[in-house]
Amino acid sequence: MSEKTNIDSAIENKLSGNNTTKTVQSELALVPSYGKIYPASSPLHNRKDIPIKIMSASEEDILNNRAFLKQRVALDKLLEAVMIDKAINLDEMIVGDKNAILLFVRILGYGSEYSVENIKCDNCDKNFKTTVDLSTIKIRDMSDVDPVENGINRFEFTLPSSKKKVYFHLLTNKDEAEISKSEEGKKKVGIVAAAPITNQLYHQIDQIEGVEDKDKMFFIKSMRALDSRELRNYIESITPGPVMEQELKCPFCEDEREYTIPIGAGFFWPRR
Numbered sequence: 300m301s302e303k304t305n306i307d308s309a310i311e312n313k314l315s316g317n318n319t320t321k322t323v324q325s326e327l328a329l330v331p332s333y334g335k336i337y338p339a340s341s342p343l344h345n346r347k348d349i350p351i352k353i354m355s356a357s358e359e360d361i362l363n364n365r366a367f368l369k370q371r372v373a374l375d376k377l378l379e380a381v382m383i384d385k386a387i388n389l390d391e392m393i394v395g396d397k398n399a400i401l402l403f404v405r406i407l408g409y410g411s412e413y414s415v416e417n418i419k420c421d422n423c424d425k426n427f428k429t430t431v432d433l434s435t436i437k438i439r440d441m442s443d444v445d446p447v448e449n450g451i452n453r454f455e456f457t458l459p460s461s462k463k464k465v466y467f468h469l470l471t472n473k474d475e476a477e478i479s480k481s482e483e484g485k486k487k488v489g490i491v492a493a494a495p496i497t498n499q500l501y502h503q504i505d506q507i508e509g510v511e512d513k514d515k516m517f518f519i520k521s522m523r524a525l526d527s528r529e530l531r532n533y534i535e536s537i538t539p540g541p542v543m544e545q546e547l548k549c550p551f552c553e554d555e556r557e558y559t560i561p562i563g564a565g566f567f568w569p570r571r
Contacts, residue, residue, distance in 0.1 A: 324353040325383055328403040331440040331539035332396050336452035336469060342386045343396075344450060350383040351400065354408030362567055371479075374401060374567065375472070390473040393452065395540025397472055399438055402541050406433050409569050415560060418547065422554035429547055431560055437542040444537045453505065456533050458526040464508040465530060469538055474502050496527065503534070 327348040334346035343349070352358075358380055367373040375389060378397065381404055382389075389397070411434040417426045447453045452468040470478075478498055500519050510518045519527075543562075548555040 325350045326353060326403075326407060327351070328400045329438060329440075330396050331399050331438050332393055332469075333441050335441055335444075335449055336393065336446050337391065338450050341388070341391065342384050343392065349387070349400075351404060351407075352381040352383055354381065354404060358408070377401075377404070377567070390471065392472050393469045393539075394472060394475050395439075395469065395538050398540045402433060402436060405567060409567075411435075412569075413560075414565055414569070415563065416565075418558055418561070420549040420552060420554060421556060421558075423549060423552040425549070425551045427550050431545060436545075436560075439539050439542050441537070441539045454534075454537065456530055458522075459529050460523045460526045463510070465504055466506040467504045467530075467534065469534075470499070470503055478502055496531070500527070500530070 328351040329348050330343060330346050334341075334343045337343040337345075354377075358377055361367060361376050361380055362373055364373060364376070367376050378389060378400065379385075411432050413431045413433050414428065415431055416428045418429060419426050447455055447466070452471070454467055454469070456465050456467070457463070458465060481498055482495065497516070497519050501516055504515065504519065506512075507515060507518055543560045544557050545560055546555060547558045
């Protein structure tokens, strides 16, 4: 699967071009899935980019709305506000496309500088701060990956150990919300040991060769570790969206290695 070098060139191209409307400042945001998995009835079908309204003070009001923050829907409300095409269904949007668009919106709104705190060095165990240039974040796209059929969010993978064929879909915004709600529900009733791996696979796997729907969770829980790992690795490898790993150097021991850039409060609520 190919990866865009970064989104810097895309942003430069859009910022130097004409606005798509005369009344609203807007730019084209990359849709890294290329719209391959959306049905023909969707405005996202086979779209490589969509027009996005540049953030204004009105969108900052959304980001600081206490009710939205409490319900953890502030970013969804922000996306709904900046998308020019109101026919786009955010629930059906896959998480990778959503995250890529949010990254684009953030850079256009607040710039590419992102201050990250409390990164724990894997070598000396000390916490350090750093500044990341978000415009250098790589975007994994689906230029070399196709679903089982264009316009359907459905992929297949043969488990290396059991040899069973698994059909799955890329997680949507609705899936992510349901998974989060499920995990929170378990914690509220005292189930401390949540099951993020099996819970995610249950929501993501549509069909398992030779396994009835009622037995799907049992199969997933008893799946050999090799099959589970290889399936998850494959899903990760084809999932489009920002690749949040970057080489960082610890200022204390000067050890340099790859870290996952955490998305903290400073991402959409940067301090000045």
